[in-house]
Amino acid sequence: xxxxxxxxxxxxxxxxxxxxxxxxxxxxxxxxxxxxxxxxxxxxxxxxxxxxxxxxxxxxxxxxxxxxxxxxxxxxxxxxxxxxxxxxxxxxxxxxxxxxxxxxxxxxxxxxxxxxxxxxxxxxxxxxxxxxxxxxxxxxxxxxxxxxxxxxxxxxxxxxxxxxxxxxxxxxxxxxxxxxxxxxxxxxxxxxxxxxxxxxxxxxxxxxxxxxxxxxxxxxxxxxxxxxxxxxxxxxxxxxxxxxxxxxxxxxxxxxxxxxxxxxxxxxxxxxxxxxxxxxxxxxxxxxxxxxxxxxxxxxxxxxxxxxxxxxxxxxxxxxxxxxxxxxxxxxxxxxx
Amino acid sequence: xxxxxxxxxxxxxxxxxxxxxxxxxxxxxxxxxxxxxxxxxxxxxxxxxxxxxxxxxxxxxxxxxxxxxxxxxxxxxxxxxxxxxxxxxxxxxxxxxxxxxxxxxxxxxxxxxxxxxxxxxxxxxxxxxxxxxxxxxxxxxxxxxxxxxxxxxxxxxxxxxxxxxxxxxxxxxxxxxxxxxxxxxxxxxxxxxxxxxxxxxxxxxxxxxxxxxxxxxxxxxxxxxxxxxxxxxxxxxxxxxxxxxxxxxxxxxxxxxxxxxxxxxxxxxxxxxxxxxxxxxxxxxxxxxxxxxxxxxxxxxxxxxxxxxxxxxxxxxxxxxxxxxxxxxxxxx
Ligand SMILES: Cc1ncc(C[n+]2csc(CCOP(=O)(O)OP(=O)(O)O)c2C)c(N)n1
Numbered sequence: 001x002x003x004x005x006x007x008x009x010x011x012x013x014x015x016x017x018x019x020x021x022x023x024x025x026x027x028x029x030x031x032x033x034x035x036x037x038x039x040x041x042x043x044x045x046x047x048x049x050x051x052x053x054x055x056x057x058x059x060x061x062x063x064x065x066x067x068x069x070x071x072x073x074x075x076x077x078x079x080x081x082x083x084x085x086x087x088x089x090x091x092x093x094x095x096x097x098x099x100x101x102x103x104x105x106x107x108x109x110x111x112x113x114x115x116x117x118x119x120x121x122x123x124x125x126x127x128x129x130x131x132x133x134x135x136x137x138x139x140x141x142x143x144x145x146x147x148x149x150x151x152x153x154x155x156x157x158x159x160x161x162x163x164x165x166x167x168x169x170x171x172x173x174x175x176x177x178x179x180x181x182x183x184x185x186x187x188x189x190x191x192x193x194x195x196x197x198x199x200x201x202x203x204x205x206x207x208x209x210x211x212x213x214x215x216x217x218x219x220x221x222x223x224x225x226x227x228x229x230x231x232x233x234x235x236x237x238x239x240x241x242x243x244x245x246x247x248x249x250x251x252x253x254x255x256x257x258x259x260x261x262x263x264x265x266x267x268x269x270x271x272x273x274x275x276x277x278x279x280x281x282x283x284x285x286x287x288x289x290x291x292x293x294x295x296x297x298x299x300x301x302x303x304x305x306x307x308x309x310x311x312x313x314x315x316x317x318x319x320x321x322x323x324x325x326x327x328x329x330x331x332x333x334x335x336x337x
Numbered sequence: 338x339x340x341x342x343x344x345x346x347x348x349x350x351x352x353x354x355x356x357x358x359x360x361x362x363x364x365x366x367x368x369x370x371x372x373x374x375x376x377x378x379x380x381x382x383x384x385x386x387x388x389x390x391x392x393x394x395x396x397x398x399x400x401x402x403x404x405x406x407x408x409x410x411x412x413x414x415x416x417x418x419x420x421x422x423x424x425x426x427x428x429x430x431x432x433x434x435x436x437x438x439x440x441x442x443x444x445x446x447x448x449x450x451x452x453x454x455x456x457x458x459x460x461x462x463x464x465x466x467x468x469x470x471x472x473x474x475x476x477x478x479x480x481x482x483x484x485x486x487x488x489x490x491x492x493x494x495x496x497x498x499x500x501x502x503x504x505x506x507x508x509x510x511x512x513x514x515x516x517x518x519x520x521x522x523x524x525x526x527x528x529x530x531x532x533x534x535x536x537x538x539x540x541x542x543x544x545x546x547x548x549x550x551x552x553x554x555x556x557x558x559x560x561x562x563x564x565x566x567x568x569x570x571x572x573x574x575x576x577x578x579x580x581x582x583x584x585x586x587x588x589x590x591x592x593x594x595x596x597x598x599x600x601x602x603x604x605x606x607x608x609x610x611x612x613x614x615x616x617x618x619x620x621x622x623x624x625x626x627x628x629x630x631x632x633x634x635x636x637x638x639x640x641x642x643x644x645x646x647x648x649x650x651x652x653x654x655x656x657x658x659x660x661x662x663x664x665x666x667x668x669x670x
Contacts, residue, residue, distance in 0.1 A: 061417070063413070090447065090448060090449075090450055091450055093448055093449045093450060093452060094449070094450050094452055095449075095452065100452070101416070101417065101453075103413070103416060103453070104445075104448050104449050104453070106441075108436060108440045108441075111405075111409060111436060111437060111440060111441060113409070114405060114406045114408075114409025114410050114412075114413070114437065115409045115410065115412045115413035115416070115437075115441065116413060117406065117409070117410050117413060118409060118410030118411060118412060118413025118414040118415075118416075118417075118421075119413040119414070119416065119417055120413075121410060121413070121414055122413065122414045122417035122418070122419050123417070125369075125395055125419075144403075144405055144433070145405055145406065145409060148401070148403040148405055148406035148409070149406060149409070149410075151401055151403070151406075152400070152401060152403075152406055152410065155401060306450075307447070310446050310447040310450055310451050311446070311447055311485050311486050312446070312486065312488075312510050312585070313446070313454070313508075313509045313510055316538070316585040317585075317587075317588070317589065318585060318586070318588070319585075
């Protein structure tokens with residue numbers, strides 16, 4: 001672990017990672033009982049999201065993809081909102097606090113990267129000492145938007161930090177079937193920017209890399225590509241079954257290196273963590289998650305005509321006509337379970 | 338501005354586009370122009386000519402040749418309060434940007450419940466009739482008109498290009514602004530640089546009439562007006578409607594006219610299947626049938642890949658085609 005971090009910092013990072021793992025576990029359980037829609041867990045990758053989130057300042061802007069609940073949480077998005085998003089309610093995207101200007105989570109692969117470059121152009125043009133962080137998976141590095149965004153970032157020296165969450169898999173396709181390059185970080189060379197690889201299971205290492213890249217970006221020295229090497233321990237989403245394509249041995253090997261146990265062991269070995277502290281933390285986190293679930297399940301239903309309301313700034317005559325139809329359908333009591 | 342008389346210019350359509358862009362850059366510092374060749378070269382059609390010289394690279398940006406990035410970065414900029422006006426050099430190359438426009442620009446407001454909006458304009462020259470190479474002549478406006486959350490605007494004259502583009506830039510919704518390049522330099526209008534936009538929620542009735550309603554947009558408005566004059570000479574009174582904003586569609590103006598005349602011909606350059614004419618026709622069927630004296634006619638391109646220049650003239654609808662269709666509606670069922 002990095003010398004830059006004191007034990008308080010490490011305990012905080014540990015706490016955040018434990019929280020996100022508990023949230024993921026709960027979300028999957030809710031899905032299995034029909035109270036959650038398709039959910040992408042970040043099991044095993046908590047150090048990447050938490051490392052990014054702890055490195056960002058409130059004034060920076062974040063352009064996440066769909067597996068980034070950890071960073072969103074640190075950006076001030078409520079845990080209940082994250083559940084709401086994956087529970088099928090757009091109001092989960094009503095981010096507040098530092099996340100108020102952040103982009104929504106992005107489902108089409110890699111498209112958030114060119115958008116993040118645009119955000120960086122906006123920040124740069126206002127001469128604000130701010131930077132943009134965006135993240136993507138290893139599969140995303142195969143797409144045009146990945147290259148197009150990096151190319152622009154290098155050309156225009158944009159304050160952009162791109163973190164590749166290299167969890168080794170794009171659904172069933174392993175990293176070695178995705179690209180001929182040896183590392184993903186070396187793709188930065190073609191864009192004329194710095195590319196670095198970090199241990200994505202070491203929250204302090206991720207934090208240090210992202211912090212340095214952000215500092216560089218904020219001071220006008222341009223973009224960085226960071227490849228965080230980690231492993232997706234779970235299924236791709238709750239709709240996936242990773243046993244169909246993945247070797248058991250590989251997964252159990254990966255468990256030996258997972259970020260939470262690793263940090264816990266480190267803290268423990270340094271006499272900075274006890275069984276009692278662990279127990280207390282688990283209890284606290286459980287309460288946090290239970291509260292999030294209660295809030296999620298108790299949220300009043302979305303007004304039925306809201307999905308017409310936000311198509312345009314103002315309702316159009318056609319939408320007003322269709323609103324009546326939706327009201328009627330809703331009053332007939334159509335089931336949405 | 339207030340004590341100065343607004344300037345009046347005799348302009349072609351592409352010059353009117355340039356004037357509107359200049360005005361928008363002047364009036365709102367959040368407006369920026371970006372795209373391939375839009376800077377020093379002023380765009381391959383010269384729509385952005387002189388703007389980089391006068392406003393600098395930070396406002397008029399030559400981007401790398403990457404359409405998805407041009408659209409994607411525009412989305413990102415727009416979410417942070419800028420008003421990007423991106424040029425896609427030809428509409429035939431917009432497809433790499435289609436994903437960003439459809440999956441992100443169109444959905445940003447809805448996805449975030451209004452937390453973020455996406456006030457961008459994507460401009461693209463489109464349409465046939467100029468003997469251009471492959472991929473430079475299609476009219477695929479219906480692909481965008483089908484997408485909720487987008488506005489799709491098509492000017493048919495210098496005056497409307499100026500006013501509609503200013504409104505498109507001022508709109509807080511994303512606008513796909515399609516410029517029929519066949520008429521970029523066909524006519525000149527006196528355009529007053531008053532900085533006022535034209536409404537994006539209404540069709541323009543260009544000529545009143547009582548026997549048949551002719552509905553069109555973009556370059557075909559010219560053949561449509563010519564057809565109306567030919568019909569007039571034969572004592573047939575045609576009403577001419579320029580749809581201008583094809584999505585969201587102001588159907589009310591069309592409905593009122595068609596209920597009055599009882600006959601309708603819709604003219605589009607685009608292929609027939611699934612086009613905007615199909616939508617207008619369907620809506621007439623839903624709400625005007627008791628008033629109709631004849632079935633709706635469509636004059637359109639063919640359901641074929643846009644032919645190379647040697648056969649282009651066979652593809653493009655003509656004034657005579659429109660006159661013939663109008664006559665057919667008058668001859669009864
Ligand atoms: C453009 C696009 N193509 C396909 C999909 C379907 N899809 C969803 S996730 C995924 C794999 C992405 O893998 P990676 O980028 O490595 O991220 P990870 O999910 O592993 O974090 C695919 C193919 C998509 N969302 N977007």
